Amino acid sequence: MLRLITDFDGPIIDVSERYYQVYLLCLEKTRRSNQTVQELSKAEFWRMKRSRISETQIAITSGFDDSQVADFVKLRKQTVHTQPYFQHDTLIPGAMEALLKVQLAGVDLLVMTMRRVRELDYALKKFDLERFFPENRRYCLSNDYVKTRDVEDKPLLMARALKELHPASNTWMVGDTEADIASAKKYNIKVMAVESGIRDRQSLEFFQPDLIVKDFASSVDLFLKAN
Numbered sequence: 001m002l003r004l005i006t007d008f009d010g011p012i013i014d015v016s017e018r019y020y021q022v023y024l025l026c027l028e029k030t031r032r033s034n035q036t037v038q039e040l041s042k043a044e045f046w047r048m049k050r051s052r053i054s055e056t057q058i059a060i061t062s063g064f065d066d067s068q069v070a071d072f073v074k075l076r077k078q079t080v081h082t083q084p085y086f087q088h089d090t091l092i093p094g095a096m097e098a099l100l101k102v103q104l105a106g107v108d109l110l111v112m113t114m115r116r117v118r119e120l121d122y123a124l125k126k127f128d129l130e131r132f133f134p135e136n137r138r139y140c141l142s143n144d145y146v147k148t149r150d151v152e153d154k155p156l157l158m159a160r161a162l163k164e165l166h167p168a169s170n171t172w173m174v175g176d177t178e179a180d181i182a183s184a185k186k187y188n189i190k191v192m193a194v195e196s197g198i199r200d201r202q203s204l205e206f207f208q209p210d211l212i213v214k215d216f217a218s219s220v221d222l223f224l225k226a227n
């Protein structure tokens, strides 16, 4: 049996508008009433995120002084994974068709994400993706999980999945960040990184995935061709 484990945000969902809207909110809320700030364009903001520039640096580039940076970073962290901001997420072009292909090929398909149950369920319902991921194929965080760092939390999800699932003859993972690459590598799973998410090619190369591809559709084509 073939198994494909996919991350959610990055391969399937585009979160750039949510992250940018939260950035705009933090800009407005952190700014003193008489203070002029440097509002980044969405393209510039997203380029910075993709090249792993820190939120602290983004705050400084936006014109905040040392006394404001911590507030900006804290507000951003508190807000980015909350409603109503999830409504800004969109489906990555071609992702739905690729999921259909995987399903038709009889591949065991799993989603593995740092979203909480309610955040994953919301998007699966909204984008009509529930049929691809039965409940026992959804690996995500519980609603009350206290997150540490993705790069430490995600391998724990992988460990749970490998313990619960029957062994597969061949398993690949698809993801868009170092957390995905680290989780796969820790358990000797082959990993394809996609450029449709929150890391650019140069950032991904640093973490040495087995392959870097344009998007989820490309990863599925390669996976089905190789297996």
Ligand SMILES: [Mg+2]
Pocket (backbone or CB within 6 Å): 007, 008, 009, 010, 011, 175, 176, 177, 197
């Ligand atoms: Mg991701």
